[in-house]
Amino acid sequence: MKKLVTIGEAANITGLSAKMIRHYEVNGLIPKVTRTDAQYRLYNSQQLKLLGVIKQAKKLGFSLVQIQALSDLWQNPNRASREVKQLAEEHLDEINLKIKELKQMKKELQELANNCNGDENASCSILDGLDKV
Template identity: 55%
Template sequence: MQTDRMTIGGAAEASGVSAKMIRHYEETGLIPAAIRTDAGYRTYSERDVHLLRFIRQGRVLGFSMKQITALIGLWLDQSRPSSKVKQLAREHLRELDTKISELQAMKSTLERLANNCHGDSRPACPILDGLAQGIMQEHGLIHQKNLNQGN
């Protein structure tokens, strides 16, 4: 093995990406297939590690694998207009805003249910009732009018 190449364990340690994820990224084509030694071991270059760090940072920022694939393409294209990168980032920001709104609504609902729960030895539980009603409503078993009467 050449001295400037490292094993999958070394690449994992250097990049902060687990060996399992490196193999997954390879299998899905996100990263090129590793060069193999005569014994069949994967080896990686500093450039490979740099790409893995890029992917890791994209994941930390919540980009999807599809978005990361697009970002890699843009990153490797030295003639790319930065407007395409900005557009992708803005789209992701809109997705994050939607997720934040959904999480805030979930938190609000759960807070309301928890505040209405006595938390004592009685079996009555607004939290469980709320979960059951939500499930029933999703499946069309009760109408919104019935939900509002219980509050």
């Protein structure tokens, strides 16, 4: 793709909203783009690919700081793949910790719910369980 596209076309191509694309530009995730005399943003194929990388990284749960690092690495042809792998493995560790925490939350909440009669009485084992200090 040699031609430049407007932000609306970029949004259609990438599946991102124009608002998110502007947000990524303002936050430095993508380099400043070319503008027309009327100040319309124009995106080239490389920027569209970068937006796709950002979208996928966001979908995988990377933080904006991590996405910035991935974006920088993606744009650097002299990068070392070990840096990319390290970022991915650190994120996997975070995900595994969250999964462990969620499983514990589920277990505790299930126990509370199982012990609740769920009837017309004011007594509630769920609220009693939340009252732990």
